Amino acid sequence: MRYVPDNICIAIFNEMGSGTCGYNSYCSMENQRPTCKCPYGYSLIDSSNQFGGCKLNFTFACGADNGEGLNVKQEDLYEFTVLKDVDWPLSDYEEMQPYGQQDCQQSCLHDC
Numbered sequence: 001m002r003y004v005p006d007n008i009c010i011a012i013f014n015e016m017g018s019g020t021c022g023y024n025s026y027c028s029m030e031n032q033r034p035t036c037k038c039p040y041g042y043s044l045i046d047s048s049n050q051f052g053g054c055k056l057n058f059t060f061a062c063g064a065d066n067g068e069g070l071n072v073k074q075e076d077l078y079e080f081t082v083l084k085d086v087d088w089p090l091s092d093y094e095e096m097q098p099y100g101q102q103d104c105q106q107s108c109l110h111d112c
Contacts, residue, residue, distance in 0.1 A: 022053025040081045
């Protein structure tokens with residue numbers, strides 16, 4: 001049996017919209033079928049619909065988790081997780097060059 005398109009994960013692509021798996025999620029082909037996953041710290045919006053996107057499992061805001069005004073460093077509040085072979089085309093927040101991984105992490109933490 002053959003599916004058209006061969007890889008739906010990359011076939012649904014345009015400047016607007018969420019792609020095959022919905023917002024904040026990523027798609028991979030496993031056994032010739034699309035599988036949608038949420039990044040670390042996210043979960044499915046609807047657990048019965050893997051194609052419906054993912055939501056945050058945490059509060060994301062500058063100083064939102066700082067212990068009611070205590071002097072807590074951003075580095076102690078957040079962590080970075082590397083996702084290999086994942087791309088959100090046209091969804092980059094900002095592109096800075098030449099930046100390595102450490103430069104990027106420091107920039108994100110100190111923009112708050």
